Amino acid sequence: MKVLFLGSGTSTGVPVIGCQCDVCCSADPRNKRLRSSVLVQSATTTLLIDSCPDLRQQALRHNLTAIDSVIYTHEHLDHTTGFDDMRAFCWNREDKLPLYAGPSCLAHLKRMFAWAFSEQNTYKGYIRPAAHNHGGAPFIVGDIEITPVPVEHASVETFGYVFRAEGRSFGYVPDIKVLPETSRPLLQGLDALAMDALTTREHHTHITVAENVKLMQQLAPTRGFLTHCGHAVDYESTARILPTFMAPAYDGLCVEL
Numbered sequence: 545m546k547v548l549f550l551g552s553g554t555s556t557g558v559p560v561i562g563c564q565c566d567v568c569c570s571a572d573p574r575n576k577r578l579r580s581s582v583l584v585q586s587a588t589t590t591l592l593i594d595s596c597p598d599l600r601q602q603a604l605r606h607n608l609t610a611i612d613s614v615i616y617t618h619e620h621l622d623h624t625t626g627f628d629d630m631r632a633f634c635w636n637r638e639d640k641l642p643l644y645a646g647p648s649c650l651a652h653l654k655r656m657f658a659w660a661f662s663e664q665n666t667y668k669g670y671i672r673p674a675a676h677n678h679g680g681a682p683f684i685v686g687d688i689e690i691t692p693v694p695v696e697h698a699s700v701e702t703f704g705y706v707f708r709a710e711g712r713s714f715g716y717v718p719d720i721k722v723l724p725e726t727s728r729p730l731l732q733g734l735d736a737l738a739m740d741a742l743t744t745r746e747h748h749t750h751i752t753v754a755e756n757v758k759l760m761q762q763l764a765p766t767r768g769f770l771t772h773c774g775h776a777v778d779y780e781s782t783a784r785i786l787p788t789f790m791a792p793a794y795d796g797l798c799v800e801l
């Protein structure tokens with residue numbers, strides 16, 4: 545299984561428009577972060593996690609022309625508003641594009657992009673999603689098993705996911721404030737885990753780098769990654785203080801499991 549970080553940034557991206565801070569002005573390409581999204585790939589199956597507003601740029605950068613399914617973490621705009629760019633993934637397929645989300649996110653998508661979900665949407669050039677409400681229950685796409693992991697984040701229903709294929713496991717939790725006790729076992733001891741590390745100071749809807757490290761040490765994945773980072777997180781100086789099994793993710797990072 546392979547994981548490609550299409551974007552590792554928070555909702556503003558980095559650099560932030562108009563900001564002159566050291567990270568926003570940094571020449572280090574690993575400090576240039578598009579909005580958060582990953583591609584999870586097995587030998588036969590490609591999953592896109594979230595359709596962020598930078599999806600077009602990410603698809604062009606990585607020559608991404610087809611996916612088997614899109615899976616949503618939650619309805620926040622930095623995870624959904626690239627929806628329309630998935631048209632390109634529908635042009636070369638006869639069937640609808642499988643789309644998985646929890647009930648709240650799915651309702652939000654249907655409200656926001658009603659035309660795509662409408663029975664009248666028969667024109668081949670539009671995105672034609674086959675919507676599935678996973679309801680928090682595990683599901684399978686191709687040869688990848690997907691387990692939703694409920695987490696607390698802002699006031700919206702939010703899921704992380706664990707992906708299992710080819711005997712490997714990868715957990716992805718881009719937006720989290722609190723990991724409920726009931727979700728904890730789902731993330732324990734994975735081959736790799738990428739988790740929210742928005743900033744360095746306490747935040748009301750996200751965990752900090754320090755909180756991420758503490759959680760990672762408890763969950764003990766073989767490899768741990770910071771993602772969904774804002775401009776308070778400098779790649780180089782953050783990488784230096786992390787435990788040896790951890791690293792900040794960066795756009796274009798490909799992790800082979």
Ligand SMILES: [Zn+2]
Nearest residue numbers: 563565568775
């Ligand atoms: Zn900045």
Ligand SMILES: [Zn+2]
Nearest residue numbers: 618620697719
């Ligand atoms: Zn969010």
Ligand SMILES: [Zn+2]
Nearest residue numbers: 555620622719
């Ligand atoms: Zn987000």
